[in-house]
Ligand code: SF4
């Protein structure tokens with residue numbers, strides 16, 4: 001009797017899911033651990049007066065929604081369709097050509113079709129069609145429309161918190177549809193029901209209260225700066241004296257708190273301090289603030305209003321201190337908020353002046369209305385004008401590549417300045433392949449508030465396309481350092497590298513500057529800012 | 544004819560079937576993309592699979608270099624460990640090869656041109672590879688957990704810890720207004 005042997009093709013247990021954009025509506029969402037982030041703590045939502053704060057769990061059947069949840073969402077959507085013309089257009093004009101489908105890092109690395117940008121947008125668009133278009137009302141599913149149900153809401157929550165709002169997909173859309181903006185609105189709607197994630201909500205509350213994500217108070221901020229000064233003194237022999245909260249300074253410096261409190265961002269922070277010290281004798285007059293101690297704006301990941309409230313804090317501090325303009329540190333989405341939203345949020349910042357470099361006289365015309373200059377523009381201008389004495393050989397142990405952070409690259413076109421600085425502070429710089437850098441850069445996989453720990457599988461698969469390109473330059477050129485100009489990058493890349501390319505470290509661009517700068521009266525440097533022996537000093541330093 | 548020779552001769556068709564089956568373990572929309580997009584940077588998963596599966600096969604059938612063999616296996620499993628698969632789903636592809644080989648050689652085995660023993664020996668080597676695959680899967684998962692735990696620690700600077708400045712994230716009372724830290 002012949003035993004029935006399963007064909008390998010049967011054995012593969014093929015999951016015959018339907019092809020592009022048909023049938024997906026009938027596949028229920030399965031929420032998995034390793035992918036979702038923990039829900040917001042009620043206290044954090046309450047602190048900023050967000051509605052429907054409560055304890056709930058994504059794994060429970062009952063999400064404890066308010067009885068009129070559907071009304072709230074539909075009314076919220078109606079309001080936003082009126083308010084944002086872009087949203088209405090994005091809802092109407094997608095022709096489902098699929099050009100964006102394979103451009104999202106989460107889809108590329110993970111293979112879940114709902115992470116194709118077109119399908120992600122369709123999650124919201126299908127409900128829009130049902131409720132706001134005649135065709136959808138009459139023809140239902142044939143017209144791509146579907147009812148808003150609790151399951152649909154759960155699907156929204158799961159997948160709109162699997163989008164890092166990186167905008168890579170929009171680059172490839174012939175109509176310029178920006179799925180990130182769809183995600184932004186969908187998250188706003190979810191927020192109306194208290195369906196936020198803790199990794200966003202708690203930093204928002206902390207930032208609102210103390211001025212930074214970690215909720216660290218001014219005295220601790222100062223203590224950290226003092227520690228940096230001790231370390232810098234050990235390394236350079238110079239005791240620096242940065243000012244904090246000094247009224248009447250010409251420039252206010254605001255950077256993400258990650259630079260002050262989290263490694264390896266702290267070394268970048270030391271780089272800023274060294275640069276500012278260097279410039280002091282040239283007439284540079286800058287203060288830090290322990291109150292505007294956060295450049296990052298997690299409010300932007302919950303709602304436009306919250307983003308506006310947090311953004312206002314930096315400008316309020318600038319006003320209080322009476323500075324002329326603001327210099328901003330190496331941050332990602334802070335720059336998208338400044339560059340694309342500040343003017344309509346809280347602008348124009350008339351009480352500030354159009355930024356001019358006090359050292360070179362360069363006018364930063366791109367910052368005319370926001371009055372805020374990116375530090376790599378500022379430093380690149382210094383180098384271009386020969387204002388910095390640099391010894392790039394101090395970074396000779398590094399073979400550096402550069403990751404374009406999504407927001408500076410795609411939302412403000414900051415592509416050349418960081419590269420220019422790196423080339424002047426390092427002798428070994430190698431680019432990753434063209435379709436993974438500049439405008440086409442791959443996201444770190446953890447942006448837009450998804451840099452929690454509990455969603456590590458999601459982060460590792462989302463970061464795979466980026467890590468894959470790093471691995472390539474590591475294998476081809478021996479690259480051992482991944483540089484970037486974003487604090488979220490600096491916080492999340494160590495994990496990503498550890499999984500995919502453990503030989504590669506992570507640095508900010510101004511850490512390289514801090515190492516290379518030759519200071520007046522410094523002692524012979526034996527170590528870099530990390531306390532590691534400089535190239536050629538391995539013997540001398542007893543570590 | 545020896546089994547090895549036969550399998551190397553048929554390498555391209557075995558590999559085609561095998562990689563197709565591996566891609567079939569993904570949903571339809573992903574499958575198309577994984578198979579078709581040839582740029583290794585636009586499609587790191589698909590291109591790694593095609594490359595490593597071939598390396599694995601040739602090392603496994605030919606004179607094996609154990610390091611190359613396990614590196615190829617690890618690359619595939621490292622990727623599948625962070626995707627939508629269960630443990631068995633992540634390593635199932637190794638068992639599929641066994642079936643494919645059995646089918647591809649059935650005529651020769653029936654006609655006694657290839658000995659049954661030889662086939663059985665190869666199959667049990669494949670079983671060993673599958674077991675090694677499970678170990679690799681566990682290793683990758685453990686790495687994920689280790690990274691999670693390590694990150695929680697390193698997200699706050701060593702300096703801050705040294706200074707004893709770490710305190711819990713402030714909590715608020717039920718009114719949601721006051722800080723317990725004052
Ligand atoms: S590329 Fe644009 S038009 Fe085409 S499917 Fe994507 S969003 Fe729609």
Ligand code: SF4
Nearest residue numbers: 104163164166167169
């Ligand atoms: S914005 Fe980025 S994360 Fe979101 S769908 Fe587009 S490519 Fe994916």
